Amino acid sequence: MNHFKGRIPDMPQSGLNVFNVSYNDLSGTIPETLQRFPSTSFYPGNNLLVSPNGMSSGSNSEDGDSHHHMKYGVRIASIVGSIGAVMLILFALMALYVIRSQELCGKNQFRDQATGMEVKLGRFGRHKLFRSSKDTPVTNSMSFSNDHLLTSATRSVSARKELLTEAVECGYSDHRTESTVNNVLQNYPATCTTGERSSPGSPLCSSPHLIDLGVSEQSVTLDVYSPDRLAGELFFLDNSLIFTAEELSRAPAEVLGRSSHGTSYKATLESGHILTVKWLRVGLVKIKKEFAKEAKRIGTIKHPNIIPWRAYYWGPREQERLIISDYVNGDSLALYLYESTPRRYSRLSVSQRLKIAIDVARSLYYLHNEKGLAHGSLKPTNILLTGPDLTARVTEYSLHRLMTQGGTAEHILNLGALGYRAPELQSASKPFPSFKADVYAFGVILMELLTRRSAGDIISGQTGAVDLTDWVQMCNREGRGMDCFDRDITGLEESPRVMDELLAVSLRCILPVNERPNIRTVFQDLCAITM
Numbered sequence: 001m002n003h004f005k006g007r008i009p010d011m012p013q014s015g016l017n018v019f020n021v022s023y024n025d026l027s028g029t030i031p032e033t034l035q036r037f038p039s040t041s042f043y044p045g046n047n048l049l050v051s052p053n054g055m056s057s058g059s060n061s062e063d064g065d066s067h068h069h070m071k072y073g074v075r076i077a078s079i080v081g082s083i084g085a086v087m088l089i090l091f092a093l094m095a096l097y098v099i100r101s102q103e104l105c106g107k108n109q110f111r112d113q114a115t116g117m118e119v120k121l122g123r124f125g126r127h128k129l130f131r132s133s134k135d136t137p138v139t140n141s142m143s144f145s146n147d148h149l150l151t152s153a154t155r156s157v158s159a160r161k162e163l164l165t166e167a168v169e170c171g172y173s174d175h176r177t178e179s180t181v182n183n184v185l186q187n188y189p190a191t192c193t194t195g196e197r198s199s200p201g202s203p204l205c206s207s208p209h210l211i212d213l214g215v216s217e218q219s220v221t222l223d224v225y226s227p228d229r230l231a232g233e234l235f236f237l238d239n240s241l242i243f244t245a246e247e248l249s250r251a252p253a254e255v256l257g258r259s260s261h262g263t264s265y266k267a268t269l270e271s272g273h274i275l276t277v278k279w280l281r282v283g284l285v286k287i288k289k290e291f292a293k294e295a296k297r298i299g300t301i302k303h304p305n306i307i308p309w310r311a312y313y314w315g316p317r318e319q320e321r322l323i324i325s326d327y328v329n330g331d332s333l334a335l336y337l338y339e340s341t342p343r344r345y346s347r348l349s350v351s352q353r354l355k356i357a358i359d360v361a362r363s364l365y366y367l368h369n370e371k372g373l374a375h376g377s378l379k380p381t382n383i384l385l386t387g388p389d390l391t392a393r394v395t396e397y398s399l400h401r402l403m404t405q406g407g408t409a410e411h412i413l414n415l416g417a418l419g420y421r422a423p424e425l426q427s428a429s430k431p432f433p434s435f436k437a438d439v440y441a442f443g444v445i446l447m448e449l450l451t452r453r454s455a456g457d458i459i460s461g462q463t464g465a466v467d468l469t470d471w472v473q474m475c476n477r478e479g480r481g482m483d484c485f486d487r488d489i490t491g492l493e494e495s496p497r498v499m500d501e502l503l504a505v506s507l508r509c510i511l512p513v514n515e516r517p518n519i520r521t522v523f524q525d526l527c528a529i530t531m
Contacts (some may be wrong), residue, residue: 008034008049022046105461154157225453237299241310241326243269248313248324253277260414261399261407266327274327275310282319284407291321301371305363307384307395321414330386330393333445337380337452347488350495352390353449356383359392361523363468364442367397368435368519376400376433377411378441379420379455380448396471400433408432419455419467420444424513436513439522443509447472450502469510476507496504501529 007028008021019034020041027048034041035052042049048084048281078096234245251266262280269275285291295312302308333356336345348356360383367373375382375397382396400408412431415421422440425431447468453459459471466474475484481503482490489495508517517525 078132236311261412278323280321284403285321303366305359330383333383334380356392358526363394364519365523373398374433375438443506446506
């Protein structure tokens with residue numbers, strides 16, 4: 001700093017390239033010939049020096065810079081604040097969406113019943129029957145009634161579990177049964193004497209068993225509160241268990257599974273008795289007179305390898321058609337064959353597989369020869385293994401007798417997708433379950449027992465991709481039947497002969513319909529196999 005004072009003289013030299021008089025005490029106006037130089041040539045310093053083009057002194061420049069930075073900071077703060085506000089709004093909207101989705105989850109599960117299709121190896125009710133109400137309290141269960149469906153996260157049901165209907169017969173007429181129910185509705189105490197009690201345990205498995213082996217377990221949470229009783233008629237098929245429609249209305253219930261016939265529930269009466277309830281899909285059921293006739297016929301079934309019905313309910317609205325049975329402790333054959341959780345179920349031995357096959361054949365023999373009824377929905381998800389000896393008990397039988405032709409055709413179509421439909425049903429104009437179709441499905445199940453593969457599996461081989469039945473037939477033709485057997489049992493000493501004999505029976509069961517044996521022959525062939 002030189003502290004020069006005075007005015008800056010004109011400097012017309014055009015060759016002047018560098019000029020700097022900052023840090024002095026000059027005054028006056030910057031000559032026009034020097035105004036081409038930047039402000040740093042004159043400032044800071046020279047506080048009295050005036051620039052015609054708006055140059056300011058150092059202090060003014062610093063003030064301007066400060067003001068500029070302040071405005072920039074305010075702008076940045078505004079942008080950051082705006083972004084933060086938008087993020088908060090988005091977060092709030094997402095949280096609201098999640099809450100609303102959870103609230104509607106249960107309702108959607110119920111509303112889907114009318115259009116629910118069968119799910120292979122599972123992988124959940126009432127169509128518009130329960131209505132939500134903001135005035136009703138939330139409880140920790142679901143009850144069967146006419147109103148008030150609420151949802152919460154208080155009950156978890158494994159997607160691998162599902163339940164089945166049961167049946168027992170009683171000779172009551174429609175009028176007598178209705179009268180008895182009406183008397184019970186008025187006079188029967190809340191704690192009633194139940195018949196045979198079922199043991200608590202894992203839910204009963206049904207069609208389709210919800211065990212989607214490629215999908216992780218999914219929980220469904222459903223809670224229902226209802227003060228209203230079911231307004232229809234409850235018809236008992238035997239007198240071993242008595243309860244009222246109002247008690248059923250109040251029963252806490254869990255959604256356990258869905259099939260092409262409808263949705264299944266586990267319901268607990270106030271007495272402690274546990275029921276399984278099959279809520280039949282809308283539009284599938286025959287008119288009341290025909291339904292009652294077939295239900296009573298099916299209700300006469302009593303066999304150790306068949307789960308019987310207890311009652312049925314006919315409501316005033318089309319969606320109120322229930323089949324009621326005991327809740328039975330056990331898991332489906334499908335879970336034992338195809339489970340994805342290691343060591344959750346012990347591997348079935350050769351003798352156990354043979355026993356299961358005989359049990360199922362025995363139940364079919366009874367249905368066909370003593371009751372004149374086809375099962376119509378035979379598959380591993382409808383075979384329940386109960387007790388320490390894994391006694392096989394079939395479920396979901398003869399429901400086609402209650403269905404319209406359209407409902408039956410739809411169910412058979414689903415069976416085809418799963419691999420259990422007999423070829424003759426595929427080409428029929430009005431397909432209907434038959435004894436020989438049951439034998440075909442049983443043959444497929446025998447192959448599943450032998451291979452521990454699902455009927456719906458597509459298996460790659462030298463000749464391309466084939467389904468289970470084609471693959472087993474191909475292995476047998478090529479003399480390598482052992483290649484298709486489950487490796488868990490192929491090394492056992494007793495397995496080769498028994499497995500070969502079971503394979504031979506299974507292959508006969510899937511022959512063309514005119515060559516296919518009846519269930520009597522199949523049952524006798526299985527009983528002739530010794531360990």
